[in-house]
Amino acid sequence: MKGPSPSIVIFGASGDLTWRKLVPALYNLYVKERLPQEFRIVGHARTEYTHEQFREHLHEGVEKFAEIDSGSWEQFAKNIYYVQGRYDEPGALQKLNDFVKEKEPANASRLYYLAVPPTVFAPIVNSLGKAHMARDNDRWCRVVFEKPFGHDLESARELNAIAHNVLDESQIYRIDHYLGKETVQNILVFRFANAIFEPVWNRNYIDHIQITAAESVDVGHRAHFYDEVGVLRDMFQNHLMQLLTLVSMEPPASFNADALRNEKVKVLASLRPMSPTTLADHSVRGQYEGYLKTDGVDPQSTTATFAALNLFIDNWRWQGVPFYLRSGKNLAEKTTDIVIHFKCPPHLLFDLDSDKEMSANYISLCIQPDEGIHLRFETKVPDTDSRMQSVDMEFHYSEEFGPMALPDAYERLLLDVLQGDAALFTRADEIELSWKLIDAIIEGWQTEYAPPLETYAPGSWGPQRAYNFLDNVGAHWIMGCEEHD
Ligand code: BG6
Secondary structure: OOOOEEEEEEOOEEOOOOOOHHHHHHHHHHHOOOOOOEEEEEEOOOOOOOHHHHHHHHHHHHHHOOOHHHHHHHHHHHEEEEEEEEOOOOOOOHHHHHHHHHHHHOOEEHHHHHEEOOHHHHHHHHHHHHHOOOOOOOOOOOEEEEEOOOHHHHHHHHHHHHHHHHOOOHEEOOOOOOHHHHHHHHHEEEEEEHOOOHHHHHOOOOOEEEEEOOOOOOOOHHHHHHHHHOOOOOOHHHHHHHHHHHHHHHOOOOOOOOHHHHHHHHHHEEEEOOOHHHHHHHHHEEEEEEEEHOOOOOOOOOOOEEEEEEEOOOOOOOOOOEEEEEEOOOOOEEEEEEEEEEEOOOOOOOOOOOOOOOOOEEEEEEOOOOOOOEEEEEEEEEOOOEEEEEEEEEEHHHHOOOOOOOOOHHHHHHHHHHHHHOOOOHHHHHHHHHHHHHHHHHHOOOOOOOOOOOEOOOOOOOOOHHHHHHHHHHHOOOOOOOOOO
């Protein structure tokens, strides 16, 4: 990659994210020759490290999470430095700035990565402003915010206001790592680079849409954090809303960041707000058995570790089409998929076996773990009059492009920030609209209209009400991405 010589400054550099994700992703980009020829990575955190100790620490992470080659690592590691300090100590950022300046050429651009707890986003941004590190006419400065961006609409607005005091919106990159996943980006390619799907991608042909982001792990060592947020803030406000907007948005005129995000924002603005009277029927909340005994969890906690929502988008394309979303911890499997469930044929010419119902076609967009796409349709069973059987046409990334073809989401996202492409990052208005929807549900769950908080068995598919959640449309949850014989 040609271009300016960036200094990548990571706040919170001694933490897990830097070790597990950021530096392995930067190393992979380096090996693939996608980083500019000259660059430097400067870690900043409270932990005491020399440059060499910091490199050693990162080396372990890269060994674990990337395919390391010792020659390339040595070359790469020469660009890594560490500055110990606290972001809130007087003069600390000045010291950091002086160090970075000494290492970089005069016109070097700056990428600041906030790999820190969300409570310190605002103080760091303010300190960057005070130290005159955030704007410069001669070079670009970009700031990456990890999630969560706020914990409700009000705090997200406050954080946006603080960030906008110091930075232009064009300098702000709010991460949702789901957008860095190849299969999530492929939703747009599938819809808009093929002419055959878009004409049927609407209320005339689609019966309903299901979005599942299930996790088999429990809350683990993040119990304290999780108990404060719950599944709606942790998964729905960000990842599930992203999947929903990508699958339902209108085609943008270009893949330009604003064109794309304008269309996503229109979807979020058209989501029907959940009213107290619809809440009980249109949402399910659950907590897995044993959650209350986890270290770090309040023994009286009513935090939901599972939720299902039935949403509607009030626009011409989607009027009346239910969107069913579910996510939870400690479920039967780790799987993320989207099922586009088409309507049944209006009239059937062929006799059905007495125990069979008419089957609808569906397309499953398999986000993970077996990334790909499946199309289910009916076929005639050979050597019968007209018996039918559902079969799948399947595309698996691993078969087509090899088992290691899919890079980690952070590679793509870091590269995009370096190149100034914000298409896969969340804009201020987008984040506020999705908080507005989620806030209303969280508030409704505190009222008499709330659905019951049901416990569910670890390793199941959630509370009993979730199993029957699609009864309204005469359907059930589909595991469209599983292998079929
Ligand atoms: C994170 C959530 O944003 O996404 C975690 O905070 C969750 O609770 C994770 O486990 C899921 O990400 P992925 O990529 O494993 O589906």
